[in-house]
Amino acid sequence: MAIKSFFFEKGPKAVILMHAYSSTPNDVRMLGRALEKENYTVYAPLFKGHGTTEPEDILNTSPKDWVNDAKEAIQFLHEKGYKEIAVFGLSMGGVIATKLLVDKEPVLAGGTFCSPVMNFRNGNNVRKEFLAYVQILKKKAGYSELEINDLMPEVERKLDNQLDEISELTESMEPHYSEINHPIFIAQAGQDELVDPQIAISFRKSLKKASIVDFHWYENSKHAVTVGVDRKALQADVSNFLKQLDWNGG
Template identity: 55%
Template sequence: MSNNTFFFENGSKAVILLHAYSSGPNDVRMLGRALEKENYTVLAPVFAGHGTKDPENVLEVSVEDWIQNAKEALLFLKEKGYQDIAVFGLSLGGVIAIKTLIDEEVVAGGTFSSPLIPSDINNVRTEFLRFMKQEKLKIGVSESDYEQYLPVLEQKLDQQMAEIQGLVKTMMPHYSEIRKPIFIGQGSDDELIDSATAYDWADALTNTTVDFHWYEGAPHVITVGKSHKALAQDVIRFLSKLQWNGG
């Protein structure tokens, strides 16, 4: 597993935490530590293309790679003897968490600031390009070379954004089939995605228990923002009420 992965081995119940797009497990480390203190084993893998010095590496992989990364995390835990596993994710990580819950055997799932319902309100592209420029200049690319190369980057990014949207669209018909409990956390001041779609996502889950939490004033990355402690307590409460396989 990648060096950026963290694995806090503690209790017999395990939780997978999946990070956001163009980010890494540090996004979910505080939550991981909070869960570890409550006797949960926590695994946070690194998505393919992430965790390198060059953000363009993110654009060289596919959504299928990330789905596979989550499956591998699940398999890793099962091979370690964990039977009771819940899977959560931040933003893109939440999309992959729910895809995993639809396809694989897990106890429950959760999303934090995740675009599970398509919306025209989305600043991910703009923010990624801003981040890309900053990081490329850091590694020695000149501004003029960057500007010249920008159309290529934009094409790759648009293709990947379309792929993520495509995955969400294929998942939507399955939302009503989900029977496992779902946790939803969303901040009111999300600067990247349309926060109102969290309500639509909850409404789409017609055949399961939904634990919905709205964090007033919280940004997109609620796992490290001002509501991170409240979020951790809410996740712990959600996990404590689950019917784990082991009883």
């Protein structure tokens, strides 16, 4: 069964949580539930092409689609009556959250969790991980080794094109990081196996005008910090960050 977005409707303060590349909102569900318990309304959109059993569905979309998904998430909450919104994302979701800040979308604050917001092509192992993910799904679907081997060149071609598009997106964003004046939360796992942890440190240094930069390093966590050993600490830190924000001017 396909995985969908989730919407936990609770209090007047709204939070958007965005999932990682090739993943689903399950990445951020535990964080969403923790924030719901603290009276936040939480929406986690499913990025186009994700949440299916066919990995090629992801490769038939683009980062522009996911940015549009994020902007539609803001619109969805506005239509529900939520005017002030904080946006966070894990990995690729954090890139999209940061893009909303760069584009001056109507959000109160932003946050990244282990996100490759800089030096995208050289600073991560996303390509290797995605190709392994494709092979696992194809084996589960009953494909033979020969059939999988026949499929992989086209998958690699499409993947490389998509990773180039993501790299172009982050390169277009980087010159504008020094102009962001929103409060920003940055979480980084010390044992991140997918994204170079130093990217988070460089990102923090690039934020010259941000009114708050709340940086957290989780030494024992791997890439999926939202579901890892430090998830409770992350939940508390995100909660504390949200309490600092100027909701409704007060």
